Amino acid sequence: MEKTLAVSALGALAHEGRLDIFRLLVRAGAEGMAAGDIARATDAAASTQSANLTILSRAGLIMSRRAGRSIIYSAAYDQMRDLLGFLMEDCCGGNPAICAPLAALASQPCGAEGKTC
Amino acid sequence: MEKTLAVSALGALAHEGRLDIFRLLVRAGAEGMAAGDIARATDAAASTQSANLTILSRAGLIMSRRAGRSIIYSAAYDQMRDLLGFLMEDCCGGNPAICAPLAALASQPCGAEGKTC
């Protein structure tokens, strides 16, 4: 991932409303959620909502598809993975000590103690 | 990690200059770097530099200590790990599919193909 894209993705997530939207979509899975349902869930004005969805889209963190009158948004898991990979890649440069606990965190099986995954 | 802190950390990193500083410090390891050396490496005005260091500090991503006339900054690896953990925790909610490649990414031994770590 390029630095510019990483900055844009980090900026998109650095907003309480957009972080809420993103987490909602990640929880919603591949089928996604309609823009209206997202707005209802996060209690935001439609136009504000739409602006935030655009920002997340442009950062590549979510995708959209039309279904009738609704537009369905879903999380772009690949991009999420790339972003985390980018951050982790940097974290290892001169000090692999941080890698170990991170690897432990990620490789722990779902349902293990202290994990929601 | 609390959402507010996560937003603040993401916001701190969502800036090219600050991302550069942070990556530099992560590479510098636990001994850190003096503010002046960072400014020289990133080619920034002293006051701009200082403002950015303050923002990263307040987000908990870096720490500082005085050494004579210099102030030495170093990356807060724990906070970095917590932030990644927070993002990963969310990514697993309803769709563990993303966990697997992430775990692979993180648990891959340093020096493996396609990894800088």
Add this chain to the structure above:
DNA sequence: TTGACGATTCTATGATTCTAGAAATATAGA
């Protein structure tokens, strides 16, 4: 104590971002 140096804080200006109302666009159904 004085001077030099490293760094921060103060300050003001310019740029960007946030927000939501109003208008416009796209689709479905009668």
Add this chain to the structure above:
DNA sequence: TCTATATTTCTAGAATCATAGAATCGTCAA
């Protein structure tokens, strides 16, 4: 076609952020 619904785009004011010069603070060495 006409109407209702879902969503986006347009717009402008308010708020926040970014930047760097100038002044200040803390430390060291002579």
